[in-house]
Amino acid sequence: MKYFAIVLCIGAACAFAQTNEPILAQIKIAADAGDPVAQDKMGAVYDTANAEAWFRKAAEQGYVHSEGRLGNMLLMRSRITFVLKPSARAAIEPEALKWIILAANQGDKQGQADFASIYLEGKLVKQDLIEAYKWGELSFENPQQEFIVFSGDSIRNAAILKMNADQIAEARKRVAAFAPHKPQQSDLPEPAWVQKIKLVGMSGTPDHRLALINNKPEPCS
Numbered sequence: 001m002k003y004f005a006i007v008l009c010i011g012a013a014c015a016f017a018q019t020n021e022p023i024l025a026q027i028k029i030a031a032d033a034g035d036p037v038a039q040d041k042m043g044a045v046y047d048t049a050n051a052e053a054w055f056r057k058a059a060e061q062g063y064v065h066s067e068g069r070l071g072n073m074l075l076m077r078s079r080i081t082f083v084l085k086p087s088a089r090a091a092i093e094p095e096a097l098k099w100i101i102l103a104a105n106q107g108d109k110q111g112q113a114d115f116a117s118i119y120l121e122g123k124l125v126k127q128d129l130i131e132a133y134k135w136g137e138l139s140f141e142n143p144q145q146e147f148i149v150f151s152g153d154s155i156r157n158a159a160i161l162k163m164n165a166d167q168i169a170e171a172r173k174r175v176a177a178f179a180p181h182k183p184q185q186s187d188l189p190e191p192a193w194v195q196k197i198k199l200v201g202m203s204g205t206p207d208h209r210l211a212l213i214n215n216k217p218e219p220c221s
Contacts, residue, residue: 036063043069059099068108071099075114097124104135105187107180109146112139116155118189125189132159133171138178 024045030038036058043054043066052073058066074096078089100118103111116135119128132155139152160168 031057034061036061036066039063040066040069048073064103064106064108064111067099067106068103068111068114071096071103072110072114075100075118093124101183101188104138105181105183107142109139109142109144109152110148112136112142113148113150113152113155116152116159117150120155120159125191128189129159129163130167130171130174131189132156133163133168134174134178137171137175141175 027038027041031042031054034057039054039058039061040063043051043058045051046054052070055066055070055073059070074092078084078092078096081089084092097118100111100114104115105111112135116132116139118124119135120132121127136152136154136156136159139148140156142152159171163171
């Protein structure tokens with residue numbers, strides 16, 4: 001009986017391999033041909049370096065899930081890679097923010113969680129607890145099946161601890177009003193460096209924000 005169970009397990013494993021391999025081959029062929037859905041799936045198969053390359057291919061074609069995954073990979077690299085030179089980190093962070101903004105506004109669960117954490121942290125953009133709550137709650141409510149290390153509800157809760165009743169009420173209104181869309185100029189956050197300029201007392205306070213060029217946020221003066 002034991003022998004039969006072992007043979008059965010081996011047979012099932014072989015059958016799974018036989019049915020899975022052609023599917024992966026088909027996905028690879030489609031990905032090489034430029035299909036963004038297949039490219040996104042290839043990103044989930046490979047190690048970090050190769051995954052980033054595949055997610056980038058799909059993100060550059062506007063595939064929202066890949067935009068979120070690419071933004072997350074770049075953000076995590078900037079946060080946890082201690083050996084990065086300041087110039088290298090400065091080059092990664094704006095691109096991470098660009099993809100996260102695009103993904104979050106179009107309804108990607110990972111992008112929304114990352115955008116919430118960015119607003120709560122206040123390093124890449126001006127800290128905004130209302131927006132941190134909003135994006136954290138949207139990610140938490142998002143039905144997409146996606147594993148996220150820093151979940152939207154944990155970020156939302158961290159924001160709540162620093163908010164008053166009026167701020168919470170405003171955040172709830174923004175959550176209720178949200179509908180997935182491609183980001184417009186009004187959706188773009190104020191970069192953190194603007195606040196630093198204001199704090200040192202620079203005369204004149206023009207509204208330095210990000211410019212949306214070809215649906216891609218870029219710094220502008």
